[in-house]
Amino acid sequence: MKIEDYANSGILGIREYVPGKSKKQVEREISVPEIHKMASNENPRGASTRARKLYRELEKSLHIYPEIYNPDLMGKFASKLGLAPENITTGNGGDGVIYNSGMAFIEQGDETLIPEITFSVYETITRIMRGVPVFTKMKGTGIDLDDIYSKITDKTKMIYICNPNNPTGEALPVDQLEDFIRKVPERIIIFLDEAYIEFTEEKYRPSSVKMIREGMKNLFILRTFSKIYGLAGVRMGYGISSPELISLVQRVKPPFDVSIIAENLALEALDDDEFFSTTIMETAEEKKYYYTTLDNMGLKYYKSQTNYILIDTGKDGREIADKLTKKGIIVRPAGSYNFPSCIRVTIGRRRENELFFKFFREILGK
């Protein structure tokens, strides 16, 4: 018996997810005075201040299950978004929502359209479900909506669009994206991953929630608490869609996939307006610092609508990332995204950004 014979044959085509290195992993490998993780687009300010305060009180609830489907959260998201609780599903991080929705929607043989350069989990869940990922061309480094449209067939079940896209941080022009969403046949689900939308300038933010409010059935939006609210370690994501699609996802969702900690901290973080706006303000400020410094260094980079920047090092991105790691700065080499000379760097706070540039300049001799 070969190991492959035990497998769901769909998963054999999956490449293992390569995450950014963890701080602990680097601590085990090298000894440096400080380690800064700038590889996974977490919030360098830590978690929402209000969520952190509440966290200490949660120890008295650790022995009980969370409420099934997290109705308080569904209600709160709904009222914030001008929708009904039936428009909301929660999950174990955004990844959990990608899995739950994929399980609900993709059947064996269904095609899903996925841009060639994007977040890898859409392909993973397609393969798990024995669907067929169909990759669409990029327009330069951006998502090519025309190519996606031209690849629609009778078998197309879902279209995955990450906006702003990972790893470039580029956002699609709002009018083009909205026109596209409206013209896709209603039988096809458009999965719009908005993991970074809170960082995006107003002019690049599509009226995606409004479209659902107006009754669009086949649009499914993903949001997460991992980035703007600083709760990546807690695992909390949510989906926004029509009651019809949400009801299908609720059928397959593991009953308690959002822990009592995640549920309560997310509820609290949602009210943390100060943390939210400081994060946005500081990220925008630091992004300018990156742009200016990279311009001075004469390096190419991608203008980002998120909390990370893809930088073309002009060398082997993996080697540069390894050298930075040895100095205690963990960044993400972008070879797995097809940008072999690039690194993706999470925008940190000023001190760690300065430290990043100190070592980056040393390594590049610039």
Ligand SMILES: Cc1ncc(COP(=O)(O)O)c(C=O)c1O
């Ligand atoms: C584009 C995109 N979508 C979804 C996620 C999933 O995030 P999480 O599972 O932490 O909510 C990430 C995480 O980095 C991401 O970059």
